[in-house]
Amino acid sequence: MELKINIGYPQVLELVGQLPEKDIRRLAIYIQNKFAISAKEWIRPPNRTPIQKLITQAPTWTDEEYKDYLDARQHINESRLK
Helix, strand or coil: CCCCCCCCHHHHHHHHHCCCHHHHHHHHHHHHHHHHHHHHHHHCCCCCCHHHHHHHHCCCCCHHHHHHHHHHHHHHHHHCCC
């Protein structure tokens, strides 16, 4: 017979906060191990949609390119008539 308790996330946090620190650490390790596989599947689903593929494979800026963009953006913002 499985016992099911219907409580919300805030109540779970409140209960966990009442545990001794060593038990909170043990619980954190248990949760990380228990849900690590499902988290990886969530982050990297096996069948991605075209938009997911586009987002994950899109080019990114280097730090220098991003700095250049920020400098240009600042210049544009400062040059607007007030």
